[in-house]
Amino acid sequence: MNGDIMKKTIPFILLFALCSILYKPVINVSSQQTLSRKVVVLDPGHGGLDNGASVGKVNEDELNLKICFALKEELENRGATVYLTRTDDQDMTRRNYNYSKQDDMYLRALKIDEYKPDLFLSIHLNSSHSGAWGSQVFYYKKSENGKALANCIHQSMKEITGTKKNISSCEFYVLRATQSLGVLVECGFISNANERGQLKNSRYHKKLANAICDGIENYEKSLSPSS
Numbered sequence: 001m002n003g004d005i006m007k008k009t010i011p012f013i014l015l016f017a018l019c020s021i022l023y024k025p026v027i028n029v030s031s032q033q034t035l036s037r038k039v040v041v042l043d044p045g046h047g048g049l050d051n052g053a054s055v056g057k058v059n060e061d062e063l064n065l066k067i068c069f070a071l072k073e074e075l076e077n078r079g080a081t082v083y084l085t086r087t088d089d090q091d092m093t094r095r096n097y098n099y100s101k102q103d104d105m106y107l108r109a110l111k112i113d114e115y116k117p118d119l120f121l122s123i124h125l126n127s128s129h130s131g132a133w134g135s136q137v138f139y140y141k142k143s144e145n146g147k148a149l150a151n152c153i154h155q156s157m158k159e160i161t162g163t164k165k166n167i168s169s170c171e172f173y174v175l176r177a178t179q180s181l182g183v184l185v186e187c188g189f190i191s192n193a194n195e196r197g198q199l200k201n202s203r204y205h206k207k208l209a210n211a212i213c214d215g216i217e218n219y220e221k222s223l224s225p226s227s
């Protein structure tokens with residue numbers, strides 16, 4: 001009886017093994033390599049003595065970092081080389097006393113350019129007293145490529161965040177002072193209770209990361225439509 005079961009089972013096992021061998025490379029090719037040879041810098045806003053926006057014990061700087069970790073994982077899954085301006089709860093000066101926004105931002109911009117990235121993303125959360133909600137992507141007003149990148153990321157993010165906001169030009173220091181192409185992404189409003197609930201959730205971080213990576217891919221495709 002055992003012999004019979006073995007005879008019937010072995011062909012199925014062999015077929016399964018053959019299918020695994022045949023299909024695995026196809027899956028790998030489609031889920032990787034889309035951002036290979038791309039260098040991306042992620043800049044989690046604030047840190048250390050600068051919590052950014054906060055509601056109760058929920059601080060923007062901590063959530064920015066968590067979203068950047070999810071983004072790093074997804075970008076690396078797609079073949080990119082990724083650097084972060086900070087990886088712990090410190091600002092760029094790492095002084096932990098006498099916080100200076102000016103020093104922090106100066107060092108942040110220098111660090112971003114040091115990596116000579118293809119692009120960088122500053123990740124932030126928004127805050128308002130009006131109950132506002134929704135993601136928004138900002139680009140430096142003099143950068144046409146920045147505008148195109150912002151638009152691609154905005155289009156894919158809005159499928160997740162449902163935002164009614166549009167992309168916006170700005171003169172934020174981190175975009176103005178850097179030589180590299182970059183955008184600033186406000187992932188949502190920490191001040192809005194519903195959105196705050198989502199922004200604290202690690203599964204939502206992965207969804208945001210996926211959407212932002214799709215946006216970057218679409219931008220890259222728009223540069224070389226033939227490939």
Ligand SMILES: [Zn+2]
Nearest residue numbers: 045052124125
């Ligand atoms: Zn911020």
